[in-house]
Amino acid sequence: MTSTLLFGGTGAVGSHILSTLLGDSAVTAVHTISRRAPKSTGPTLQATVEADTTQWAARLKAIQPVPSTVFSSLGTTRAQAGGIANQWKIDHDLNVELARAAKEAGVRRFVFVSSAGTGGLVARMLPYSKMKRGVESTIRELGFETAIILRPGLIIADREVPHQGGPLLVGAARALGRWFGPSKGYDWWAQESEVIARAAVHAAKIAEEGKAPEKVWVLEQSDIVRLGRTEWKN
Template sequence: MQETRGDERFMKVLILGATGVVGKAALERALGDRGVGQVIAPTRRSLAPHPKLINPVAQELDLLLPDAHVWEVDAVICAMGTTIRKAGSKAAFRHVDYALPIAFSKEAYQKGAQALALVSSPGASLSIPLFYCRTKGEVERDIQKIGFESVTIVRPGMIGGERNEFRLAERMVLPVAKLLHPLLPRALRVNPAANIADVLVDSVLAPKPGVRLATSRDLV
């Protein structure tokens, strides 16, 4: 839980998805924030060491769940996400985008975390029959049911940043979107990963009761 040094208090934050484009930006922002005393970032491959960072590593993140109760964090930032193509199947996609976020968030809440920020999708919906959109809608719905005092759901549009994976559509569209940036409506502009990270970190460091939604127009 919160560390105290003198009269200052420092938060302990769990970051899920710290190897993705948004997760990396959130990790960098959190590690550099003086209000954060420690970051727990479970990953499948090791991260660069940092004095504030605890980096549990396992090829399958499920193997780290039994240890999650000892982390005792104050807040959760969930930037986990994949594509059906990369995951290999709908079941594998749902595991990454739904099952793991819910499982880790429940563990954090049970040990006292009261704030959560979730990266979702502008297509998240319980009424759209598309599997991707429905899964995103379900994780938004069920993350709110866990009981966190403060929940921030971020639905970015096109994300600007360096990915470790190749996504053809983004490689084709991003340069055009950047060129036309001043002419596009705010909702259609590229959302820099650093901007998304700022919203995620700020929302858990200074949490407000209830549920808030940040969309593409808030992230440009």
């Protein structure tokens, strides 16, 4: 991945994707577009701070040379957005717009951090799952050389703005991990943000080598743990 672009680089998972890319000597350029500056820095980072998200698609198309891989871990919560309608604008509409802009710009690979449960019947009923499922469907239809969709469970992370009920669940996952180890304690229902990030980068590198098992490669929770921890090589 000589050139990459990341959306959501200031979030729980995105910040780890960013630090992982910056620490990879094979990645010569790491572009980010975000509303505030990312915390990680490095000689390969080219950060664009743009508060107006309606300009992000144009900013993407202006990057030269065209990034070979675009990552999106972009998302918010209903509380942070101020309601489900505003959350939909970010989690669904903005991600869809950016995926389409990436395809139009000639990006070959698109990596999207979705959520567990989007492939089941619950996705037809819950607004959050419907948002993620809608983005997944768009990415499938766009026909990237490779599309990678990650479906993590509960994300174990210390968030700047905790999700409702999140600290309690994350605390429970960490406690179970201490008692039984990650494989028995939480790997099957929750994953660390760093592991999710590493899985995203690892999968993208496999795809760049032409070794992705499918044109649309869906990583469920067990796949995330395997690529992000078991088979991860720093």
